[in-house]
Amino acid sequence: MSAANNVLQVAGMSLDLxxxxxxxxxxxxxxxxxxxxxxxPNGGGKTSFLRLLVGLxxxxxxxxxxxxxxxxxxxxxxxxxKTMIEAHYPLSSIEVVxxxxxxxxxxxxxxxxxxxxxxxxxxxxxGLVEQMQTRVVDLSGGQQRRLLLARALMNDPEILLxxxxxxxxxxxxxxxxxxxxxxxxxxxxxxxxxxxxIPLITKYADRIACISGGVHWHGAACDLDDxxxxxxxxxELERYQTRREIEPxxxxxxxxxHGHDHDHGHNHH
Amino acid sequence: xxxxxTSFAEYDFMRRALLAGLxxxxxxxxxxxxxxxxxxxxxxxxxxxxxxxxxxLGIFALNLGPNPTLPxxxxxxxxxxVVAAAMAYISGQRRxxxxxxxxxxxxxxxxxxxxxxxxxxxxxxxxxxxxxxxxLAVNPLEVWLLAGLALLTTLFVLRxxxxxxxxxxxxxxxxxxxxxxxxxxxxxxxxxxxxxVLSTRVVGVLIVTALLIIPGVxxxxxxxxxxxxxxxxxxxxxxxxxxGLVASNSSGRIQPGPIIVLVGFLLFVASLILxxxxxxxxxxxxxxxxxxxxxxxxxxxxx
Numbered sequence: 146m147s148a149a150n151n152v153l154q155v156a157g158m159s160l161d162l163x164x165x166x167x168x169x170x171x172x173x174x175x176x177x178x179x180x181x182x183x184x185x186p187n188g189g190g191k192t193s194f195l196r197l198l199v200g201l202x203x204x205x206x207x208x209x210x211x212x213x214x215x216x217x218x219x220x221x222x223x224x225x226x227k228t229m230i231e232a233h234y235p236l237s238s239i240e241v242v243x244x245x246x247x248x249x250x251x252x253x254x255x256x257x258x259x260x261x262x263x264x265x266x267x268x269x270x271x272g273l274v275e276q277m278q279t280r281v282v283d284l285s286g287g288q289q290r291r292l293l294l295a296r297a298l299m300n301d302p303e304i305l306l307x308x309x310x311x312x313x314x315x316x317x318x319x320x321x322x323x324x325x326x327x328x329x330x331x332x333x334x335x336x337x338x339x340x341x342x343i344p345l346i347t348k349y350a351d352r353i354a355c356i357s358g359g360v361h362w363h364g365a366a367c368d369l370d371d372x373x374x375x376x377x378x379x380x381e382l383e384r385y386q387t388r389r390e391i392e393p394x395x396x397x398x399x400x401x402x403h404g405h406d407h408d409h410g411h412n413h414h
Numbered sequence: 415x416x417x418x419x420t421s422f423a424e425y426d427f428m429r430r431a432l433l434a435g436l437x438x439x440x441x442x443x444x445x446x447x448x449x450x451x452x453x454x455x456x457x458x459x460x461x462x463x464x465x466x467x468x469x470x471l472g473i474f475a476l477n478l479g480p481n482p483t484l485p486x487x488x489x490x491x492x493x494x495x496v497v498a499a500a501m502a503y504i505s506g507q508r509r510x511x512x513x514x515x516x517x518x519x520x521x522x523x524x525x526x527x528x529x530x531x532x533x534x535x536x537x538x539x540x541x542x543x544x545x546x547x548x549x550l551a552v553n554p555l556e557v558w559l560l561a562g563l564a565l566l567t568t569l570f571v572l573r574x575x576x577x578x579x580x581x582x583x584x585x586x587x588x589x590x591x592x593x594x595x596x597x598x599x600x601x602x603x604x605x606x607x608x609x610x611v612l613s614t615r616v617v618g619v620l621i622v623t624a625l626l627i628i629p630g631v632x633x634x635x636x637x638x639x640x641x642x643x644x645x646x647x648x649x650x651x652x653x654x655x656x657x658g659l660v661a662s663n664s665s666g667r668i669q670p671g672p673i674i675v676l677v678g679f680l681l682f683v684a685s686l687i688l689x690x691x692x693x694x695x696x697x698x699x700x701x702x703x704x705x706x707x708x709x710x711x712x713x714x715x716x717x
Contacts, residue, residue: 199590223590228583234451236583237638244580247591251575251641280638293587300591 150176151212152219152304152335153198158207160193167193169359171207175337180330182350182366183339184374189357191339192226195306198337199223211304219304222297224290226308226339232282238292239264239277245299267295271325287318294325305329307338311345323349343374421663427550428663431670434552434616435655437560438625441567441609443651446630447643448571448602451582456513457501457603459623460520461494462610466544467523468493469614470530484555487611494607497523546671547618549659559612567605571644574598579640621671625651628678635685654678 153175160168168190175181185191196202197209199221211219242264252260268274271291276284284292290310297305307326311319319342327349330336340346346353347366354363355373362373422428449458471493472486482490497519504515531544571578574597580588581598589595606626613622629647637643658674 201586201589221590223587225584225586228587230583231453233634234583235634235637235643236579236640240579240639241583244576244583245587245591246576249574249577249593251572278638296587 152177154208154210154212156208158197158204158209160190160197160202161205162193162202166358168197168356171356171360173354173360173363175335177335178330178333180327180336180338180349180351182346182353183337183356184341184343184346184353185356185361191356192308194356195223195308195337195339198304199306220300220302222294222300222302222305222334224293224297224305224307224310226312228289228293230282230289234280234282236281237278238273238281238284239268241281241292242267242296242299245296247300263299264295267298268292270298271295272321285318287314287322290314290318290322291325294322298329302334305334305336307336309339309341311340311342319345343369422659427552430552430554430557431549432656432659434549434557434560435659435670435674436652437557437564438609438613438617438622439651439655440564440648441560441605442622442625443629443648444567444571444644445602445605445609446626446628446647446651447633447640448578448582448630449606449626450630450634452602454602454606455627457498457516458606458610458626460501460516461498461603461607462614462619462623462626463520464497464523465490465494465607465610465614466619467497467525467527467530468611469544470527470534474530474534482615484559487559490611490614491608493523494611495604498603498607544614545618545620546669547613547616547621549616549670552616556612556616560616563605563608563612567609570601570605574601575640582640617671617674621675624675624678625654628675628682629654632678632682632685635682635689650678650681654681 151174153173155171155173158168158171159166171194183191183194193202197204200218243260246260246263265274265277268277271294273284273288273291273295276288281289281292294307294310305326310326311322314322323338323345326336326338330351338346338350347369350366352363353366353369355361355369362369422432449455468490469482469486472482472489475489476483476486501512501516501519504510504519505512527544577588577593577598580591580593581595585595609626610619610622613625617625629651630643632650633643633645633647636646654674654677657677658670661673661677662668662670
């Protein structure tokens, strides 16, 4: 990956929370339009890593720098692992999506019309236009995830950070979600997706980083094998199947659009 | 009934009561949806009770009679802010939940108020006024202060309109979209503190809590957009205040404060029944809704 095409540089970054070391010496680059999948065991620091990227946590040491973006603080779309939506939350789906735009003042006239049109477009894009007047709490888990994705896109993000967006979603919902994200990545949006679903993540991501206190391994998705997964998760994963088992390495689409140069994995341990 | 309405034009104290009620209704009607949606109802209740301690401290320190002056209100406001900060600090301790922290702090502040007012013999007979208020005895200073607060609240809600909506949904998501959540949190709590301090003597501790909760809940029962929720909250707060004042004046015996709350409660019950009936007629589909395939047509995501 050329330095000019980088959007993120993380060098020697560590995070301590409440006196406990959560992440140690993380170094990672991210290219424009790249789809990075993050895997790792529970408590390994994946969510903390995303919260660092999004600015909700500050690193204890090391460097985290956004580069080659329009401003020093890039526009980030974020879909968290959990939201605080309660059963009585009254707002409709389209109202929640509209909230994703920037600005504090109420909008009127042409700006209001644009805001409304954009929120409808995004709901159409994620397949929820039929549910736009439905209360957000009445949507299914998978629909809520797609709604949060539409909300994250309201801000025209350059970077999209998704924390286990497919957890608890049925297979069809997972595929739908990842197809949308994959298309966004092809349009030039940089995507970082955290998931435990290794077959799914290896199917869509360009590169995988395995985080367990630090970057245990990172490399091209096609280079992930069961030894790496086994070492990171410290357990047998019987249902795990790598892309290498689905398709031999030479079949991998060499012309895949993002042009990263991490063709080989880098084992940090 | 007609005489009761015309009396508002005839007597200065009636006009002041009407204006105080209206300004308070505007303030509470605007704040209520955000207090309820951010789950601050109990904190608002706690601050309302704590403000009694502040007011008693002001009356005691300045050696006043039962009518507080501007310095007494300032002392009360500062005291209530200190209690709010204590609630936030204790809530931040891992071993104590936020509702426990609110309970501990407000009970201490409230008890301090009762002790100080009882100690100061001449005020002790008016304790009831601090629970249910005496809106008909509102003085011009209090009307001006309530007008200023209503204006400040309107400006705050307008300036932060879209931020407030985003903040009610999820604080982390709001922060990511550069919503100044720190300013919203403390701005809202300061406005709630100022509201309860000014209202304690005008409508009383119990009534101001009700006005900060019930209108927002009514708005939430009907509205699916933030604008509709706030407009309905405002309308129900103003309706409760005016109806309560007119009904109290007609009866000639009952304090307006409790009637204001009862009118609000009736509006709440009617809203609950009607919205349930409406939902029953148009049931929400049970189980996973048919998920249409995402449209294949790509849309330009960059403007």
